Amino acid sequence: MAQRPTMHDVAAAAGVSQAVVSLVLSGSSAGRASETTAQRVRDAAAELGYRTNLQAKSLKTGVTEIIGLVGDEVATSPFSGMMIKGAQDRAWQDQHTLMTVDTGGDDGLERAAIDTMLSHRVRGIIYTAMYHRELTVPAAALDTRVVCLNARDVDGRAPSVIPDxxxxxxxxxxxxxxxxxxxxxxxxxxxxxxxxxxxxxxxxxxxxxxxxxxxxxxxxxxxxxxxxxxxxxxxxxxxxxxxxxxxxxxxxxxxxxxxxxxxxxxxxxxxxxxxxxxxxxxxxxxxxxxxxxxxxPFTEMGDRAAALALDAAAPAEVHLVHCPVIHRRSVGPPKGR
Missing domain, CATH: 3.40.50.2300 (Response regulator)
Structure with missing residues (x-):
């Protein structure tokens, strides 16, 4: 099996130090390396097929570039796909991956899912419901950043994203x-x-x-x-x-x-x-x-929840998302007018 390219290989190909490669590939090179140098590093990484070692990065930072999503019926609800898409697109935009688990309303599976996500050192957990309701966030989930989606945390310990x-x-x-x-x-x-x-x-x-x-x-x-x-x-x-x-x-x-x-x-x-x-x-x-x-607006709600999961400083407030009227052909004036 061919040996995977290392950061040292990228640095050698780009003619820069490993420190510069680290800054560029982590997105922290602004003001520290010219755009020409940064592009040279990205091109070298792409040509070599270099991939960031997320496990090593998580050991260093204490978190992974993963957001967890736990829901009661996210695999079967007619709306859940849009919520997941919104959250996934936002996570991907911020260079994170969404890890999704459908518990089917099973408390034991829910606990196991949350424990698994915590063991992966996720950046946050989106705790979602099939239909808009009030709920209590599991205590275990509060060991990391948690956001309620399509539900309101009755204890007010987590931000909540719900339709208006x-x-x-x-x-x-x-x-x-x-x-x-x-x-x-x-x-x-x-x-x-x-x-x-x-x-x-x-x-x-x-x-x-x-x-x-x-x-x-x-x-x-x-x-x-x-x-x-x-x-x-x-x-x-x-x-x-x-x-x-x-x-x-x-x-x-x-x-x-x-x-x-x-x-x-x-x-x-x-x-x-x-x-x-x-x-x-x-x-x-x-x-x-x-x-x-x-x-x-489930797609927008998923997007907002993922953004809040990545924002540790956001207060535990309720975020209302506007529900627009879609005008079609079932409304007309009263009969006779």
Whole structure:
């Protein structure tokens, strides 16, 4: 087996000292070596096929160029791929690698994953959840830099990156108000979730600002499933004065609403306008016409979490990420206008 090239070989090929090679390849040469010299070192390293010895570097610095990501269902959640991509791209941009473990909600596996990451001396751990919720960060993870992703640390010991559910609900309702609707229903998801309470708060705030009183008849509970959308839209349509528009707490609920409306011979948006929440790409093609919805910014959230994992000085604050409205074709003026 051919011997791997060493830093000494790179220095000899570039005609510089090993110290200069170390500075250049660690990204610390600014002001210490000219750009011409630095490029000569990089070219020599590339030509020789030299790779930095990360193990030796970690022994010297006490950390590796790795960020850990531990999640309960990151391999199966429809959104987790975007969070991982955002975190991975940010880690790679900062010359780090992302190590990901899906625990499947198994506490024993979670402890083992965290111990393994700590043994690798990771720069930090991103502790993520499949859906937005409050949680307690495992004590072991606090032995390094830890950041919560799509979850809020109830003890306030770690920075948390979560979607701005309230503003998302507000802007979803605002889209219907701007189209001329004044009688707007809402079908919520699980009421115990921060997502549900936040989206409802935004809905009510938008109505209040528009001078529209809260009408409990127009707010229907749900569980975030297609079935609850079918049931709740039926209840709303059977009211003596049904809504002309409905804000659905997620896209699966909106899909149920679409199908229930079609079964009654009603059209979106001609008879009733619909706005969803999530912008799930796996459901997008099932909506005819295309659904106006609020996008959960998972890629941006993953990016922000990885950046915080690399910033040991960042305080343990909650970071809200904006959820933009994606305007498509399911919103129109009230029927008859």
């Amino acid at each position: 559910e309230v503003t998302g609900g507000y802007e979803a309702t605002r889209a219907l108000l701007d189209a001329g609707h004044t009688r707007i229903g809402m079908i919520n998801i699980h009421t115990s979730l921060p997502a549900a309470t936040g989206r409802l708060e935004g809905y009510e705030r938008a109505l209040s600002e528009a001078g529209i009183s809260r009408d409990p008849e127009l707010i229907r509970p749900g569980d975030g499933t297609h079935r609850s959308g079918v049931r709740a839209i039926g209840d709303l349509l059977d009211l003596p004065s049904p809504p002309t528009a409905v804000f659905c707490g997620n896209d699966r609920t909106a899909l149920g609403a679409y199908q229930a409306l079609s079964a009654r011979g009603l059209e979106v948006p001609g008879d009733i306008s619909i706005v969803g929440f999530d912008d799930q790409d796996v459901l997008r093609d099932f909506f005819q016409p295309a659904l106006t919805t609020v996008q959960l």
